[in-house]
Amino acid sequence: xxxxxxxxxxxxxxxxxxxxxxxxxxxxxxxxxxxxxxxxxxxxxxxxxxxxxxxxxxxxxxxxxxxxxxxxxxxxxxxxxxxxxxxxxxxxxxxxxxxxxxxxxxxxxxxxxxxxxxxx
Amino acid sequence: xxxxxxxxxxxxxxxxxxxxxxxxxxxxxxxxxxxxxxxxxxxxxxxxxxxxxxxxxxxxxxxxxxxxxxxxxxxxxxxxxxxxxxxxxxxxxxxxxxxxxxxxxxx
Numbered sequence: 001x002x003x004x005x006x007x008x009x010x011x012x013x014x015x016x017x018x019x020x021x022x023x024x025x026x027x028x029x030x031x032x033x034x035x036x037x038x039x040x041x042x043x044x045x046x047x048x049x050x051x052x053x054x055x056x057x058x059x060x061x062x063x064x065x066x067x068x069x070x071x072x073x074x075x076x077x078x079x080x081x082x083x084x085x086x087x088x089x090x091x092x093x094x095x096x097x098x099x100x101x102x103x104x105x106x107x108x109x110x111x112x113x114x115x116x117x118x119x120x
Numbered sequence: 121x122x123x124x125x126x127x128x129x130x131x132x133x134x135x136x137x138x139x140x141x142x143x144x145x146x147x148x149x150x151x152x153x154x155x156x157x158x159x160x161x162x163x164x165x166x167x168x169x170x171x172x173x174x175x176x177x178x179x180x181x182x183x184x185x186x187x188x189x190x191x192x193x194x195x196x197x198x199x200x201x202x203x204x205x206x207x208x209x210x211x212x213x214x215x216x217x218x219x220x221x222x223x224x225x226x227x
Contacts (some may be wrong), residue, residue: 035216037164045156045164045207047216059214062121095163099211103170106211107154110163 002026004096004111011117012086019082020114022096029077030054033099035107036070036081038092046092050099051079086118122146122210126219132227133198141193141222143208148188152212155184155193159204167206168193200226 007021022034036048049060051070058070069082079096096111123146133139143153151171156164166175168184171191181196195202203226208219 044221045158045209045218047209047218050214050216061215103152103154103173106152106169107156107209108166108169108175110165113163 002098002109004098004109006094006096006111006114009115009117011119013120014087014118016086016118017082017084018086018116019080020094020096020116022079022081022111024053024077024079024098027098029072030074031100032105034070034072034079035097035099037095037097037110039095040089040092043092048081048094053079083116086116088118090116091118092116121215122149122213122217124208124210124217124219126208126222128222129220130223130225132225134227135198135200137198139195139198139224141206141208141224143186143191143193143219145189145191145210149210149212151187152210153184153186153191154209154211155182156207156209157202157204158207164207198224 003025005023010018012018030053033050033052035050038046051058053072067084071080093113093115095113097107098109125144127142153171155168157167158164167178167182172184183194185192206222
């Protein structure tokens with residue numbers, strides 16, 4: 001069965017960086033992309049960007065450009081999201097989500113979420 | 121960017137009611153529209169993809185419709201487990217965008 005398993009919660013100071021991992025199993029990793037979505041406490045869902053696990057192409061939300069980098073390691077079927085220069089408003093649960101072309105496999109499987117807390 | 125305007129932002133309803141939630145896109149998105157349900161402290165769950173296709177395992181009381189700029193999620197007969205927050209998502213063009221959510225509460 002398809003599973004996305006994320007790394008554990010993180011506490012970071014303002015200005016630091018965080019790197020969240022997302023290990024995929026149960027499907028051919030390179031046949032799909034991974035999107036990252038975050039949710040601040042009590043707020044809605046925010047799409048952060050996407051990476052193709054096939055060729056590494058990316059597309060990031062404009063507001064995060066320059067601070068976010070998404071990568072994949074096909075040898076371990078793992079996706080990574082690194083966010084730099086953290087601010088208090090980056091405090092959120094971060095989700096990795098499988099994304100395939102068309103509609104059938106769009107946002108169908110989600111990781112369990114990783115809470116990132118930014119606090120001095 | 122495509123804006124997704126979801127309405128209402130909150131509503132209360134009773135078990136057995138028929139409920140409709142609407143998402144309006146600021147420009148056409150074909151049928152690249154999905155609906156999600158999220159309960160407090162839980163991971164979002166996809167209900168509908170491609171505007172009107174029911175996710176496997178989701179009860180048939182959930183349905184989706186629409187194309188272009190107007191989309192609806194309908195719950196034909198509310199059950200106690202349906203009280204949650206619902207989000208639409210367009211994935212027609214970057215940046216993908218979510219609606220602001222509809223919190224469905226018990227009346």
